[in-house]
Amino acid sequence: xxxxxxxxxxxxxVGCQDCVIACKTExxxxxxxxxxxxxxxxxxxxxxxxxxxxxxxCNHCSETPCVSCCPTGASHIQDVGGVVLVxxxxxxxxxxxxxxxxxxxxxxxxxxxxxxxxxxxxxxxKGQKPACVEVCPTYCMYFGxxxxxxxxxxxxxxxxxxxxxxxxxGTQPNIFYLV
Amino acid sequence: xxxxLEITTTRNNPHVDPSMAMWEWQIPxxxxxxxxxxxxxxxxxxxxxxxxxxxxxxxxxxxPIVSVVxxxxxxxxxxxxxxxxxxxxxxxxxxxxxxxxxxxxxxLILVYPALIANILIKPTKWMTDKLPILLxxxxxxxxxxxxxxxxxxxNMILGMMLGAYTGVLLSTLGSRPLWNTSLLWVLFLxxxxxxxxxxxxxxxxxxxxxxxxxxxxxxxxxxxxxxxVMIFLGLLSSARPHIEAAHLLLSGAxxxxxxxxxxxxxxxxxxxIQLLAVNHKVSHTAIAPILVIVGGLILxxxxxxxxxxxxxxxxxxx
Ligand code: SF4
Ligand code: SF4
Numbered sequence: 001x002x003x004x005x006x007x008x009x010x011x012x013x014v015g016c017q018d019c020v021i022a023c024k025t026e027x028x029x030x031x032x033x034x035x036x037x038x039x040x041x042x043x044x045x046x047x048x049x050x051x052x053x054x055x056x057x058c059n060h061c062s063e064t065p066c067v068s069c070c071p072t073g074a075s076h077i078q079d080v081g082g083v084v085l086v087x088x089x090x091x092x093x094x095x096x097x098x099x100x101x102x103x104x105x106x107x108x109x110x111x112x113x114x115x116x117x118x119x120x121x122x123x124x125x126k127g128q129k130p131a132c133v134e135v136c137p138t139y140c141m142y143f144g145x146x147x148x149x150x151x152x153x154x155x156x157x158x159x160x161x162x163x164x165x166x167x168x169x170g171t172q173p174n175i176f177y178l179v
Numbered sequence: 180x181x182x183x184l185e186i187t188t189t190r191n192n193p194h195v196d197p198s199m200a201m202w203e204w205q206i207p208x209x210x211x212x213x214x215x216x217x218x219x220x221x222x223x224x225x226x227x228x229x230x231x232x233x234x235x236x237x238x239x240x241x242x243p244i245v246s247v248v249x250x251x252x253x254x255x256x257x258x259x260x261x262x263x264x265x266x267x268x269x270x271x272x273x274x275x276x277x278x279x280x281x282x283x284x285x286x287l288i289l290v291y292p293a294l295i296a297n298i299l300i301k302p303t304k305w306m307t308d309k310l311p312i313l314l315x316x317x318x319x320x321x322x323x324x325x326x327x328x329x330x331x332x333x334n335m336i337l338g339m340m341l342g343a344y345t346g347v348l349l350s351t352l353g354s355r356p357l358w359n360t361s362l363l364w365v366l367f368l369x370x371x372x373x374x375x376x377x378x379x380x381x382x383x384x385x386x387x388x389x390x391x392x393x394x395x396x397x398x399x400x401x402x403x404x405x406x407x408v409m410i411f412l413g414l415l416s417s418a419r420p421h422i423e424a425a426h427l428l429l430s431g432a433x434x435x436x437x438x439x440x441x442x443x444x445x446x447x448x449x450x451x452i453q454l455l456a457v458n459h460k461v462s463h464t465a466i467a468p469i470l471v472i473v474g475g476l477i478l479x480x481x482x483x484x485x486x487x488x489x490x491x492x493x494x495x496x497x
Contacts, residue, residue, distance in 0.1 A: 037190035039189075043496035072281075073275055091263050099487065104196070166491050
């Protein structure tokens with residue numbers, strides 16, 4: 001059984017927001033809402049500044065507070081790929097999952113249900129890459145099966161240094177950032 | 180100047196950014212009303228259990244009626260909060276073991292029959308005027324003291340479950356450090372009991388009960404202070420997000436409302452007034468109970484709002 005994940009090279013990401021626009025177009029995200037976004041972290045003292053730019057989204061965590069708090073089962077982990085999804089017509093819009101995500105990756109869609117990144121599962125099932133990965137002009141994003149040791153993502157994680165977001169929150173995210 | 184850390188994000192989702200504010204007034208109102216009803220069920224259940232329903236002016240007769248009204252108002256507030264209202268029935272086609280909200284939905288289903296059973300022990304006159312058959316039920320029930328006792332026990336147990344779940348609901352959301360204390364349910368249960376004791380004290384016709392509840396409320400208020408100390412000790416000896424969460428209330432943005440309204444006006448002042456009253460230094464007035472009730476409501480607002488504001492830090496550069 002695959003476990004889908006992403007590896008994102010922060011050394012390549014320039015924060016161009018192409019992934020943000022691609023997601024909005026592909027998934028019809030209403031104006032003012034984001035399933036993915038750009039974070040810029042700068043640290044130091046002029047002129048000695050370090051910079052990390054990264055594109056963020058739901059981490060499709062392996063430990064999912066957003067799923068365990070859901071009173072209806074609308075938030076669930078899909079069998080194939082371990083992708084975390086929301087079944088719109090089971091969601092009552094109680095917002096518990098939005099509160100439960102330490103990454104604040106969810107929001108309430110204007111139509112009332114909880115919404116977030118789906119890893120473009122509708123594309124992945126057709127053998128395509130998620131829209132954000134497909135569109136990135138610097139090729140900084142990689143999508144694949146983390147359980148397959150021969151996949152591109154697994155090999156990158158073996159050969160490069162990386163971090164995950166909020167390791168202390170204990171959610172075991174499946175998006176990794178190469179540094 | 181030390182090294183600076185600047186983090187910016189392009190995300191700007193409504194009610195999520197710049198800080199989480201998904202839950203507005205409806206949730207604290209519901210948590211407060213649910214907690215107070217929980218306390219009232221425990222009090223009424225205790226009176227039934229100890230056979231006080233034999234007294235004609237026992238508070239256990241009006242408590243369940245008020246409880247049904249307040250709980251329904253609270254549930255209406257909860258309903259108003261739902262963003263996908265047409266699908267609310269989805270709560271009742273499943274039971275999700277790990278979700279306190281799912282537990283709560285089912286607990287609420289059990290609470291109503293327990294309250295109604297309590298009402299039936301001695302229905303009010305306007306009820307029996309409309310539905311004379313209620314008198315028969317009431318008579319039959321009162322022939323079985325064992326049954327009345329068990330209705331009392333059921334009310335106490337369900338009251339405890341209701342009061343506790345309102346705290347567990349928040350404390351399982353580990354993403355919000357302020358809520359991430361397993362004592363939150365104790366705080367909400369005790370605060371609910373305290374508000375309930377104050378409320379019943381305000382309206383009790385029976386002198387003994389009124390005096391008993393004032394004394395009990397003093398106990399609840401002292402325990403509440405103690406639980407606060409424990410919660411802060413826990414948070415302050417934890418990780419940085421938890422320490423900062425504690426400081427939100429102790430010295431940060433929420434400190435004025437926390438110290439003045441929750442601790443001062445909601446606990447200390449009524450505690451002093453009621454201590455004097457039960458020792459017959461001053462007479463009982465409505466002031467202390469009203470302060471306790473208002474303090475309980477503000478407590479829920481502060482915890483819900485500050486809890487959403489508290490968060491983890493996502494920084495990676497060294
Ligand atoms: S990032 Fe948040 S919403 Fe996504 S799986 Fe993890 S906890 Fe759930
Ligand atoms: S908002 Fe929807 S998906 Fe999220 S916890 Fe509530 S019912 Fe589940």
